[in-house]
Amino acid sequence: MHRAEVTLDLTAVERNVEELVKLADGAALWAVVKANAYGHGAAATAAAAMRAGANGLCVATAGEGTALRKLFPAARIIVLGPVTREEVVQARQARLECVAYNQESIAILGEQVDIHLKMNTGMNRWGWSEPPERLPDRIVGVFSHFARAYSDPRHTEEQTARFLQWSADMPNIPRHIANSAATLRFPSTHLDAVRCGTAILGLSPFEDSTPEELGLRPALRWTSYLAQTRILMPGDSVGYGDSFTAPLRMRMGIVPVGYGDGFSKRLTGSRILVGNTFAPVIGVVSMDAIAVGLERDVPTGTTVTIVGDGITLEDHAKVAGATNLEISTGLTADPRRVRRRFTH
Numbered sequence: 001m002h003r004a005e006v007t008l009d010l011t012a013v014e015r016n017v018e019e020l021v022k023l024a025d026g027a028a029l030w031a032v033v034k035a036n037a038y039g040h041g042a043a044a045t046a047a048a049a050m051r052a053g054a055n056g057l058c059v060a061t062a063g064e065g066t067a068l069r070k071l072f073p074a075a076r077i078i079v080l081g082p083v084t085r086e087e088v089v090q091a092r093q094a095r096l097e098c099v100a101y102n103q104e105s106i107a108i109l110g111e112q113v114d115i116h117l118k119m120n121t122g123m124n125r126w127g128w129s130e131p132p133e134r135l136p137d138r139i140v141g142v143f144s145h146f147a148r149a150y151s152d153p154r155h156t157e158e159q160t161a162r163f164l165q166w167s168a169d170m171p172n173i174p175r176h177i178a179n180s181a182a183t184l185r186f187p188s189t190h191l192d193a194v195r196c197g198t199a200i201l202g203l204s205p206f207e208d209s210t211p212e213e214l215g216l217r218p219a220l221r222w223t224s225y226l227a228q229t230r231i232l233m234p235g236d237s238v239g240y241g242d243s244f245t246a247p248l249r250m251r252m253g254i255v256p257v258g259y260g261d262g263f264s265k266r267l268t269g270s271r272i273l274v275g276n277t278f279a280p281v282i283g284v285v286s287m288d289a290i291a292v293g294l295e296r297d298v299p300t301g302t303t304v305t306i307v308g309d310g311i312t313l314e315d316h317a318k319v320a321g322a323t324n325l326e327i328s329t330g331l332t333a334d335p336r337r338v339r340r341r342f343t344h
């Protein structure tokens with residue numbers, strides 16, 4: 001038995017990627033595996049995605065790209081975030097494709113790496129709001145990013161129109177703008193490549209659709225075990241503070257996972273599975289433990305499922321007032337706290 005286990009279902013990642021390759025309908029599919037594949041495990045997710053037909057990998061930092069290069073000697077690896085002057089040599093040596101988002105970044109990257117030019121079409125974060133006068137010599141792509149593809153078709157269409165207008169003046173340069181939400185809902189945005197993270201992991205980018213409704217399979221399972229049980233008498237409280245006080249005599253159990261593992265303090269009130277029975281998280285989430293209410297006597301050692309068997313990251317996200325990605329990205333990767341497993 002392990003204190004906590006995170007299991008990545010590689011078959012689920014492969015099936016999701018195959019679905020997205022079909023949807024992309026000729027556009028390349030790049031698997032976005034930044035932030036340790038949103039907490040799922042970058043190396044294994046990237047390998048499964050490449051096996052299933054992804055044509056490249058995207059990360060946020062030069063360090064993430066360099067680590068992947070060691071595992072994928074021939075893959076296209078694109079660094080979506082800024083690369084500093086100190087990182088350019090490393091990026092060149094690792095053959096990373098980098099992003100120019102303003103004049104300074106062009107100066108930093110120079111002629112050392114292949115460059116994707118980032119246009120600002122309405123996100124108002126990175127990129128040029130008007131095409132630059134002179135394109136970098138080693139330009140291999142022009143791209144933009146949607147701010148509301150998950151919720152706002154009109155804004156998404158406006159961004160797309162602006163992008164198409166600008167990129168029309170850059171003939172023969174590959175264009176890419178679609179993230180998971182746009183890949184799933186807006187075929188006209190697929191262009192030459194789509195960049196998907198959320199969907200390859202079987203997560204939903206939409207508040208109004210579950211992964212299942214989108215034909216996606218959640219790839220992550222997170223389990224622990226029931227380590228202690230006790231009876232609370234009326235008026236007894238649980239853990240730090242007095243946010244939960246037993247109204248009646250009741251059973252409860254302790255699970256050795258807490259916010260130090262990525263189980264957010266905002267998840268009080270969420271449901272997890274103790275054996276096959278739903279149990280509510282009660283009281284304040286501690287760093288290393290949570291308490292659950294139990295309806296009947298359950299033996300210690302019983303498996304606790306935090307994510308899996310019908311409990312989704314989306315379910316927890318709703319309770320926490322967070323997004324599924326915020327919860328998964330918060331998962332610890334520390335092998336001294338959680339065992340990482342892979343299934344096929």
Ligand SMILES: *Cc1c(COP(=O)(O)O)cnc(C)c1O
Pocket residue numbers: 032034080145178179180181195196197198199205
């Ligand atoms: C993270 C990221 C993506 C992936 O977005 P998903 O919604 O997870 O598919 C795509 N493009 C850029 C620029 C990103 O930063």
